[in-house]
Amino acid sequence: MTEIDPANETAAPDQTPNGQPEDTSSNSGRIPKRDFDIPYRYEVTASTAEVTAAHGDIEDGAETGVSVSVAGRIMLKRDQGKLVFADLQDGTGRIQIFGHAKTTPDFDAFSSLFLGDWVGITGEVIKTRRGELSIRPSAWTILAPTQRVFPDKFHGISDQDTKYRQRYVDMWVSEESNTTLRNRSRIMSLTRRWLEDRAFMEVETPTFHGVASGAMARPFTTHHNALDMDLFLRIAPELYLKRLTVGGFERVFEMARVFRNEGISTRHNPEFTMLELYWAYADYNDIMELVENLVSHLAVEITGGTTISYDERELDLAAPWRRASMIELVTEQIGVELSVGMDRAELVAIAEAHDVEVKDYYGTGKIILEIYEKTTEGQLWGPIFVTDYPKEVSPLSRDHRSEPGLTERFEAIVAGRELCNAFSELTDPDEQLARFNDQEAERAAGDAEAMGMDLDYIRALEYGLPPTGGLGIGMDRLVMLLTGSTTIRDVLLFPTLRPEQVRDDSTGDS
RNA sequence: GCGCCUCUAGCUCAAUUGGCAGAGCAUCGGACUCUUAAUCCGCAGGUUCCGGGUUCAAGUCCCGGGGGGCGUACCA
Numbered sequence A: 001m002t003e004i005d006p007a008n009e010t011a012a013p014d015q016t017p018n019g020q021p022e023d024t025s026s027n028s029g030r031i032p033k034r035d036f037d038i039p040y041r042y043e044v045t046a047s048t049a050e051v052t053a054a055h056g057d058i059e060d061g062a063e064t065g066v067s068v069s070v071a072g073r074i075m076l077k078r079d080q081g082k083l084v085f086a087d088l089q090d091g092t093g094r095i096q097i098f099g100h101a102k103t104t105p106d107f108d109a110f111s112s113l114f115l116g117d118w119v120g121i122t123g124e125v126i127k128t129r130r131g132e133l134s135i136r137p138s139a140w141t142i143l144a145p146t147q148r149v150f151p152d153k154f155h156g157i158s159d160q161d162t163k164y165r166q167r168y169v170d171m172w173v174s175e176e177s178n179t180t181l182r183n184r185s186r187i188m189s190l191t192r193r194w195l196e197d198r199a200f201m202e203v204e205t206p207t208f209h210g211v212a213s214g215a216m217a218r219p220f221t222t223h224h225n226a227l228d229m230d231l232f233l234r235i236a237p238e239l240y241l242k243r244l245t246v247g248g249f250e251r252v253f254e255m256a257r258v259f260r261n262e263g264i265s266t267r268h269n270p271e272f273t274m275l276e277l278y279w280a281y282a283d284y285n286d287i288m289e290l291v292e293n294l295v296s297h298l299a300v301e302i303t304g305g306t307t308i309s310y311d312e313r314e315l316d317l318a319a320p321w322r323r324a325s326m327i328e329l330v331t332e333q334i335g336v337e338l339s340v341g342m343d344r345a346e347l348v349a350i351a352e353a354h355d356v357e358v359k360d361y362y363g364t365g366k367i368i369l370e371i372y373e374k375t376t377e378g379q380l381w382g383p384i385f386v387t388d389y390p391k392e393v394s395p396l397s398r399d400h401r402s403e404p405g406l407t408e409r410f411e412a413i414v415a416g417r418e419l420c421n422a423f424s425e426l427t428d429p430d431e432q433l434a435r436f437n438d439q440e441a442e443r444a445a446g447d448a449e450a451m452g453m454d455l456d457y458i459r460a461l462e463y464g465l466p467p468t469g470g471l472g473i474g475m476d477r478l479v480m481l482l483t484g485s486t487t488i489r490d491v492l493l494f495p496t497l498r499p500e501q502v503r504d505d506s507t508g509d510s
Numbered sequence B: 001g002c003g004c005c006u007c008u009a010g011c012u013c014a015a016u017u018g019g020c021a022g023a024g025c026a027u028c029g030g031a032c033u034c035u036u037a038a039u040c041c042g043c044a045g046g047u048u049c050c051g052g053g054u055u056c057a058a059g060u061c062c063c064g065g066g067g068g069g070c071g072u073a074c075c076a
Helices: A048-055 A107-111 A160-165 A167-173 A175-197 A238-246 A284-303 A326-334 A344-353 A364-375 A429-444 A455-463 A475-483
Strands: A063-079 A083-090 A093-100 A118-127 A133-144 A221-224 A229-233 A251-259 A271-280 A307-310 A313-316 A322-325 A384-387 A409-414 A417-424 A468-474
Touching: A048 A063, A048 A083, A048 A093, A048 A118, A048 A133, A063 A093, A063 A133, A063 A167, A083 A107, A093 A107, A093 A118, A160 A167, A167 A175, A175 A251, A175 A284, A175 A475, A238 A251, A238 A271, A238 A455, A238 A468, A271 A284, A271 A475, A284 A384, A284 A409, A284 A417, A284 A468, A284 A475, A307 A475, A322 A326, A326 A364, A326 A384, A344 A364, A417 A475, A429 A455, A468 A475
Parallel strands: A093 A133, A322 A384
Antiparallel strands: A063 A083, A063 A118, A083 A093, A118 A133, A221 A229, A251 A271, A271 A468, A307 A313, A384 A409, A409 A417, A417 A468
């Protein structure tokens, strides 16, 4: 037993510490520093969930004779005078601590614990006469005395700002936040395991890119002093990952934090996590199967089934998902047959009839995409694979094997949101160079999101990229889907916010 | 970017038409040997986000600024 006494005789919580005339009743949100000997380690023998699982069914008033050591924070306290009931919460749940004047060492100090104090408790597992499974301390120690008052024990934090800025508090007082954020980690872990079981290998590629490419987005720019050069934070890991496929890594994936200098919304954060994977010898049909199988597997693991409810609507994630071409869906929606081979003027007329703004540099493919996004995408609930995007808007996708002007590319729409983007990869270096040149022309024409030219990538392709299927999944959105979160901030541990002026109350500095 | 909404005690929330800023929890003092957001008695706690203005009087109305939320645009 490595118990250390609370050793608080010199400064019981009801005294002013260090003789300071500090007013403990002042309403500053601060709790005066209390003087405890804090141990360097604490031997935990059970989580609260393990204690409950092992002893939850004993009879009211029973004693088990089993002693355990648990650790966590005091989250509730019911002081009865000679009896103090406290709820201890750890990463697995809560259990009641049964403090008793006759059996609990340093009972006065124990009954003076603050909500939020970290404690280690050793004691026998019992059940109270009223039937609450409890631990009756034979020894206890403070592991961290809180110096800040915890939020309302019943309402928690309702202010969104505080919730995201002080996530370390939100995680304790909001079971929903706690569960969602833990599920995020589980989803990441399950995804890795699922891919590794299928011979995919996790890799890490550079975050600093000399050219912003691999996606259409505005990049963040930074500067390296020693090399005296501007660098971009990556907007996608795509081109590096395909270099690895050229290099002979036949199945790779990366959980890539990517950065896009665009708006913030319930679905967008400037940095987010994208799973990208590349699978040599596979095409986009193989990738569709992979996606529907992965997502339905995760749904079962996280929610217990493939039918989930999101934003108060039902969604069945069981494979297989519907597959439909983009043009087919638009035709279905607006009742007009479209094709990339159409006369541009005719297409412009259709676009304008649907309030779609057409810029001068738009070709027929881009116009069709704009019409789809304006009229059709928002109507889709899914899950559905929208396939065969125009070549003009898909600079990294391989030409469709039978549909001229289109590519073998798909996006999955799930719960009305774009979940992933994938294609049979373009492998021909000359064709890729031509596509990059088209993008450069679009940039010159005013498209700030046009993809950057990457000549080393062209060189890599010249060494030979085998037929490859590639995929990018927005993991944050996947976590939102599986945890029922309607804002991306809820699935990010620390969402991007404006910097806060934190007052240092102890020194007056800021 | 733009539009709308919002900000009151540490936390959760009140405050009528512009008329003395209040309650619950937490804290502090006290009571209580089976509580479950324990209960009961008492004390204390405020830059009403910030800065101007109108007014006899501003949490409330007006102007400017800041934080946050939602919608919208770009995007995943």
